[in-house]
Amino acid sequence: EPRILVLANQKGGVGKTTTAINLGTALAAVGERVLVIDLDPQGNASTGFGVERSERSVSAYDVLIGTRLAEDAIVPTQVPGLDLIPSTMDLLGAELELSSVSRRSHRLRDALHRMPLSGHAREGRDAAVSQRPYSYVLIDCPPSLNLLTINAMTAADSILVPLQCEFFALEGLSQLLRTVERVKTSLNPDLDIQGIVLTMYDKRNNLSTQVEDDVRSYLGDKVYRTVIPRNVRISEAPSYGKPAIVYDLKCTGSQAYLRLAAELIAREKML
Amino acid sequence: EPRILVLANQKGGVGKTTTAINLGTALAAVGERVLVIDLDPQGNASTGFGVERSERSVSAYDVLIGTRLAEDAIVPTQVPGLDLIPSTMDLLGAELELSSVSRRSHRLRDALHRMPLSGHAREGRDAAVSQRPYSYVLIDCPPSLNLLTINAMTAADSILVPLQCEFFALEGLSQLLRTVERVKTSLNPDLDIQGIVLTMYDKRNNLSTQVEDDVRSYLGDKVYRTVIPRNVRISEAPSYGKPAIVYDLKCTGSQAYLRLAAELIAREKML
Numbered sequence: 001e002p003r004i005l006v007l008a009n010q011k012g013g014v015g016k017t018t019t020a021i022n023l024g025t026a027l028a029a030v031g032e033r034v035l036v037i038d039l040d041p042q043g044n045a046s047t048g049f050g051v052e053r054s055e056r057s058v059s060a061y062d063v064l065i066g067t068r069l070a071e072d073a074i075v076p077t078q079v080p081g082l083d084l085i086p087s088t089m090d091l092l093g094a095e096l097e098l099s100s101v102s103r104r105s106h107r108l109r110d111a112l113h114r115m116p117l118s119g120h121a122r123e124g125r126d127a128a129v130s131q132r133p134y135s136y137v138l139i140d141c142p143p144s145l146n147l148l149t150i151n152a153m154t155a156a157d158s159i160l161v162p163l164q165c166e167f168f169a170l171e172g173l174s175q176l177l178r179t180v181e182r183v184k185t186s187l188n189p190d191l192d193i194q195g196i197v198l199t200m201y202d203k204r205n206n207l208s209t210q211v212e213d214d215v216r217s218y219l220g221d222k223v224y225r226t227v228i229p230r231n232v233r234i235s236e237a238p239s240y241g242k243p244a245i246v247y248d249l250k251c252t253g254s255q256a257y258l259r260l261a262a263e264l265i266a267r268e269k270m271l
Numbered sequence: 272e273p274r275i276l277v278l279a280n281q282k283g284g285v286g287k288t289t290t291a292i293n294l295g296t297a298l299a300a301v302g303e304r305v306l307v308i309d310l311d312p313q314g315n316a317s318t319g320f321g322v323e324r325s326e327r328s329v330s331a332y333d334v335l336i337g338t339r340l341a342e343d344a345i346v347p348t349q350v351p352g353l354d355l356i357p358s359t360m361d362l363l364g365a366e367l368e369l370s371s372v373s374r375r376s377h378r379l380r381d382a383l384h385r386m387p388l389s390g391h392a393r394e395g396r397d398a399a400v401s402q403r404p405y406s407y408v409l410i411d412c413p414p415s416l417n418l419l420t421i422n423a424m425t426a427a428d429s430i431l432v433p434l435q436c437e438f439f440a441l442e443g444l445s446q447l448l449r450t451v452e453r454v455k456t457s458l459n460p461d462l463d464i465q466g467i468v469l470t471m472y473d474k475r476n477n478l479s480t481q482v483e484d485d486v487r488s489y490l491g492d493k494v495y496r497t498v499i500p501r502n503v504r505i506s507e508a509p510s511y512g513k514p515a516i517v518y519d520l521k522c523t524g525s526q527a528y529l530r531l532a533a534e535l536i537a538r539e540k541m542l
């Protein structure tokens with residue numbers, strides 16, 4: 001069974017999508033089989049993997065609404081061993097469309113349970129989608145605690161929280177932790193915080209160090225030792241439709257995401 | 272009648288709150304009377320003005336739901352001439368609570384129309400809230416196109432779009448412009464784009480210049496000449512509960528927001 005991790009934080013612009021793309025790519029680079037699910041109507045994760053809008057004929061929206069099976073939405077990406085369920089703007093309407101449907105918070109969980117997570121391609125769809133089962137599923141979420149994020153939290157084993165080293169991002173952390181508790185009590189008792197990843201860390205500025213000290217003293221070992229530095233190559237990569245690791249493997253950002261993948265695998269083994 | 276401007280962009284972390292706080296403060300500094308409405312459940316604008324959670328007993332939530340009048344929610348801030356309608360996490364529940372209420376998209380518009388926008392303080396509430404009428408109302412929104420943002424767009428005369436100089440932020444612009452058209456046709460025919468403000472501009476990196484060139488060639492005069500530079504003093508200020516202009520008037524970020532206020536006033540005169 002794959003480990004299902006959700007990248008969640010209602011604070012905007014903290015690095016959820018960048019982490020889903022580059023952690024996913026790094027995990028695939030070390031031999032794991034990865035499925036990334038883009039649950040954000042903005043579709044930044046889909047764009048970051050170079051999947052054009054025209055290639056998203058079946059998407060996460062169809063899976064949530066139930067008109068398509070999850071495996072029908074899977075597309076291969078340029079990263080060997082990493083597949084994607086892309087997103088379209090239709091997701092904007094999902095919350096309203098599902099408002100009176102039963103088990104509306106469980107739509108994604110139910111869809112993934114029905115899917116043989118071996119990632120097998122549909123007949124003739126795309127032989128490139130390899131037959132090996134997924135070991136990791138990463139779900140990218142929009143910046144809010146809406147039905148899409150609740151669906152992701154209900155489907156997931158655990159939450160990876162990207163945390164920008166800024167004051168406003170720190171302020172939102174307690175709100176996020178409270179929401180996790182609520183989802184754990186009412187929808188998904190197995191849900192826990194897998195870890196907190198500090199992103200856009202700038203060692204030249206005091207604020208980053210202050211936020212790091214605060215978070216480590218407050219959450220201890222839950223905070224990853226690996227810290228992702230602010231690195232312009234990371235923000236350039238999506239304009240080429242490539243993960244940073246593919247665009248510039250040697251840059252400090254890519255190297256940090258490779259270390260993050262190694263630390264994640266080590267932490268998972270300890271569970 | 273005050274000009275009602277909404278700071279909207281569904282892309283997260285682009286500088287909506289920072290612009291609401293510092294543009295508002297800059298407008299007050301040159302003699303305008305300003306009301307900032309915090310419509311984001313995160314409550315970052317309220318925190319950025321130093322209004323503690325304990326001082327938010329009446330908030331934007333109560334105004335939207337209709338249990339309190341808008342003027343009951345107004346609190347003065349440390350900035351002379353600038354008042355605030357604060358936000359609390361209750362706003363997270365507003366969308367669901369209003370889902371079957373009539374005119375649910377017009378709740379904020381109707382509440383502001385009932386309020387004598389002279390900002391008069393309730394009996395004995397707080398004489399510090401001055402008697403002069405507001406000339407500007409700025410509404411800060413969450414990073415999504417949900418009912419809260421739709422309420423703000425329905426109540427507003429015009430939209431000011433903070434745009435981070437990054438690829439993903441550029442990708443979201445066309446989605447935002449489409450939503451504005453939809454709100455204009457169905458809810459608020461007067462709504463227009465007042466302008467686009469480039470934020471977190473870093474002249475050392477090509478991406479910022481590329482995004483600027485793209486946006487100026489695509490939207491021409493709608494894009495403000497004033498560009499807000501990336502400046503660490505801006506992100507430090509909220510941890511002291513102060514606008515950057517109060518925290519460090521001389522820094523490049525504060526100076527840019529003062530120029531932005533001057534350009535905004537000049538553009539408004541041209542209308």
Ligand SMILES: Nc1ncnc2c1ncn2[C@@H]1O[C@H](COP(=O)(O)OP(=O)(O)OP(=O)(O)O)[C@@H](O)[C@H]1O
Nearest residue numbers: 012013014015016017018143229230231235283437
């Ligand atoms: N380590 C980094 N160094 C430099 N830029 C970064 C880094 N991580 C992310 N970015 C850039 O910062 C911006 C915000 O990151 P990203 O879009 O991944 O955040 P998000 O949390 O997914 O945003 P949203 O809340 O809108 O979904 C993007 O333009 C991205 O390219």
Ligand SMILES: Nc1ncnc2c1ncn2[C@@H]1O[C@H](COP(=O)(O)OP(=O)(O)OP(=O)(O)O)[C@@H](O)[C@H]1O
Nearest residue numbers: 012166283284285286287288289414500501502506
């Ligand atoms: N010009 C700037 N220079 C440096 N840091 C900035 C600048 N503008 C904003 N920031 C910082 O970047 C982060 C994002 O800005 P802000 O919170 O204002 O964006 P937002 O669009 O309101 O985010 P959200 O989508 O979560 O509401 C904040 O931590 C803020 O302090």
Ligand SMILES: [Mg+2]
Nearest residue numbers: 016017040044
């Ligand atoms: Mg994202």
Ligand SMILES: [Mg+2]
Nearest residue numbers: 287288311315
């Ligand atoms: Mg904000």
